[in-house]
Amino acid sequence: MPPQGLEAVLIAEREALLRFLRARGAGDAAEDILQDLWLRLRSAQTGPILDPRGYLYRAANNVMHDRFRSAQRHRKRDGDWVSVHGDASAASEPPLPDRMLIARAMLDQAEAALHAEGERVLQIFRLFRIDEMGQRAIAQHLGLSLSTVEKDLQKAYRTLMRLKDVQDAE
Amino acid sequence: MTNSNEHIRQEALEWALATQETDFAGWAALTEWLEADARHGAAYDEALAAGNWMAELVATAAPAQVRAANDQPLAQPRRNTAWRRRGYIAMAAALLAVLLIPVWQMRPQPYDISTRPGETRTIVLDDDSRILLNGNSRLALDRARPRFARLDDGEAMFEIRHDEADPFVVESGDARLVDAGTAFNVMRNGAALDVAVSEGAVIVNPDREAVRLQPGRKARIDDASGRITVSQVAVAEVGGWRSxxxxxxxxxxxxxxxxxxxxxxxxxxxxxxxxxxxxxxxxxxxxxxxxxxxxxxxxxxxxxxxxxxxxxxxxxxxxx
The missing domain is CATH 3.55.50.30 (Phage tail protein beta-alpha-beta fold)
Known part of the structure; x- marks a missing residue:
């Protein structure tokens, strides 16, 4: 059965979605990206969607973010990456234990950096990004004001961005 | 220039936080902001990436591992070679970019909700998902795991706000039910568990049999043998106990x-x-x-x- 709700919203929002994709840097590929996205959503969809408009924009936003990251990765690989390993294909799948160890070491560093901003900053970031709790729910859960949660989250994100900048530059 | 870059970073960060809320609706305003300056898009992506980066580290570093929220970061032997190979991280992160499963949890904060015979209760979760608990039933929830419930006894109707990235999980006995839709009824019944779906879908024991129940389907999972029997049920009758x-x-x-x-x-x-x-x-x-x-x-x-x-x-x- 075609997901009529989603399709109806797609038709109504098509121009706005294309404009959003272009604003996100899709350029001439906007139409293709939207088409591709629609086919994927259509085959993946299983249940009724509560907020079809938000669902479509969110999916479009994710596609563009993935493109941003893959562009970043290519830049990085063209730089220092291949020089270490020589062979890009061999490098693409490091053994899992190594990956875990490296990730753990970096995670420790990131957690320590957040912790240095205050234990609450770390806790709120975890609730928001790891447990995917909304800001309002976090405020309620911890008995804090929404603006306190927001400020702590901004602190956490700024810290992570700084840390990531340093590591990307190394 | 530095000032204006700083300003852009701040605005981008605010947008990145706002758009991660499940009820965010300001997509038109975001479009306008992105169009206003060519630098906005990259700044926005960088802010998003910072949060994702750490979430992916968590997923890679500690799959299925529970760490208390107040733990100090674990001391790990830091190997120099590990840092030289930091390029792996970008790759690992890329592999995990689409997964984004919150595998690592906060310190468990479980609590039980029970009803006396004849009593019913409605539990509204933070994301507006609802659990209607029938009489003589016991449900275990965990504040640190908002997308999880365990039915220890009795019967409950779940009306779940579906999130593909973070499906709701119901456990009961040895059975594990993962929502792939919105509404289903679960009943602990002597030596078996009954699951009936009225909207969306539920996957029974995704790691084992992975039986997918569509609306109008009902499964009985036998506790002792683990055998799953699927039958039909009228959608209107699912959770009918509420009326x-x-x-x-x-x-x-x-x-x-x-x-x-x-x-x-x-x-x-x-x-x-x-x-x-x-x-x-x-x-x-x-x-x-x-x-x-x-x-x-x-x-x-x-x-x-x-x-x-x-x-x-x-x-x-x-x-x-």
Whole structure:
């Protein structure tokens, strides 16, 4: 059965979605990206969607973010990456234990950096990004004001961005 | 210039945080902001990436590992070679970019919600998902895991706000149910678990049998053998207990008595002479008290008899 709700919203929002994709840097590929996205959503969809408009924009936003990251990765690989390993294909799948160890070491560093901003900053970031709790729910859960949660989250994100900048530059 | 870059970073960060809220609706305003300056897009992506980066580290570093929220970061032997190979991280992150499964949890903060026989409760979760708990039931929730519930006893109807990235999980006994839609009823029933779906879909034991239940399907999972039997159910009957409508398909009188006890709050047993009897059909219960029992008993071909510790269903032609 075609997901009529989603399709109806797609038709109504098509121009706005294309404009959003272009604003996100899709350029001439906007139409293709939207088409591709629609086919994927259509085959993946299983249940009724509560907020079809938000669902479509969110999916479009994710596609563009993935493109941003893959562009970043290519830049990085063209730089220092291949020089270490020589062979890009061999490098693409490091053994899992190594990956875990490296990730753990970096995670420790990131957690320590957040912790240095205050234990609450770390806790709120975890609730928001790891447990995917909304800001309002976090405020309620911890008995804090929404603006306190927001400020702590901004602190956490700024810290992570700084840390990531340093590591990307190394 | 530095100032304006700083300003852009701040705005981008605010947008990145706002758009991660599940009820974010300001996509048109975001579009306008992105169009206003060519630098906005990259700044926005960088802010998003910072949060994702750490989430992916968590997923890579500690799959399925529980760490207390107040733990200090674990001391790990830091190997120099590890840092030289930091390029792996970008790759690992890329592999995990689409997964984004919150595998690592906060310190568990479990709490139980139980109902007395005849009592029902509605639990509204933070994301507006609802769990309607029938009488004589016990449900375990965990504040640190908002997308998880365990049904220890009784019956509950789940109306879940679906999130593909973070499906709601219900456990009961050895069975694990993962929502792939919105509405389903779960009933712990003696030595088995009944799951019936009215909207969306539920996946039973995704790591083992991975039986997918569509609306109008019902599964019984036997506790002892783990065997799953799938049958049909009318969608309108799923969770019908909420309006006093109890549906049964080839159910034993013992099962029915348990359901009535849950709903009516009256202790109810079945006479040994008729425990083997089975019934298919819908019982409509008007009031949640003993009067309803007197009205319902004849439909089952039985009579309700008052005993010292409650009520008993006996064959309608049995001598008093």
């Amino acid at each position: 006093g409508q109890l549906s049964f398909a080839d159910a034993s009188l013992t099962e029915i008595a348990a359901a009535l006890e849950r709903t009516l709050g009256t202790p109810l047993t079945v006479s040994p002479a008729i425990v083997h009897r089975r019934f298919s059909g819908v019982l409509q219960v008007q009031d949640r008290d003993e009067k309803a029992l007197l009205a319902v008993a004849p439909v089952l071909g039985t009579r309700a008899v008052k005993r010292p510790n409650g009520w008993e269903l006996v064959a309608s032609d049995a001598q008093p």
